[in-house]
Amino acid sequence: MSSQGNEPTTPISESPLTPLEKLQLMVPGFRGYKVKDLIRQDDFLVRKAVTQLLEEARGIIEANEATIAQSNPFDPAIQQYEALLSELRKLISEVFNAPLGDSGMHDRFKVYPEDLERLVEYDLKLITTAKNILDLAKSGASPLNILNMVREARSYAYERQKLLMPEKLRT
Template sequence: MSHIYKKVKDQLALLEKIETIIPGYRGYKEKELRRESDKIIRDYLFRVMTEAKNNFDESLISVVEAERTELFNTLNRIAAIMDRVAEKIHHAGYGYSGFFDAIKIRENELDSLIKFDYTLIENVNMLLQKCKELKALADERDFEAYRKKLDEIRKMLDELSAAILSRENLIRGV
């Protein structure tokens, strides 16, 4: 987590480095760097979720070709959940609080958001792996194992959705 923050900070232009020395500006800039780090992590999470969804969607071809209509409703529900989770990640709040907002987001809270998002990386990468396995099972026409893998993916999506809600609550101070 901190290596991403340090990388962003190291890439500041000379003028920005000078501005971090100006009294009062440094705290503002530090917050912006933390927000940028958080955004980089969330963008990565969204890209992995998109890849997972693509693998999931590709598995549907084999299901349709095999005319496994009993799976269609489950697949539609999981696809909708996956889209919702991906969009929540993509459009998640980034820890901004305006001057007059009742809830202020401080540096340590921004760091907590970055850590929280960083822990989601492992979960999203596991989801991607499960979706790749799902696609392979569909290609092999092993629909019994495919159905079990769908259950695993559904549980993972429920956990991700709950984690994202926890993140939103962290931002709101709830």
């Protein structure tokens, strides 16, 4: 009889992953804003990953709403779903259409390393929150619970976008 099944597996490293390492695992091709010429590309990859998660969640939420509407078209939950879907569509639009991906704004002002570190932290918060929204949608959570998560994600998206603006314009 082999004792392989009884031996505890030990991780390669005991140290926790940094936000940058977590993001690199979650977003294929992400380099962490390390190369100035690739800032736009990394920004696009993060925004694309977030919008894909949110679009999948939107589809599930719409299906959940349709199921309720079929059985009871006057169910008050339908209004909650409509409010949630409206906020979710705004978030998807704001993340996907954020200006940095194509504008070259970073060429007009200096992006400081500490801002890039904070950007990675907001990226991780945003993508983690988008994943949580998707998980809540899959689990059939109440529209109000998901709406709170969408609002949280919008605040991360807003703060993230401010980091990509000249410091004088951040208010």
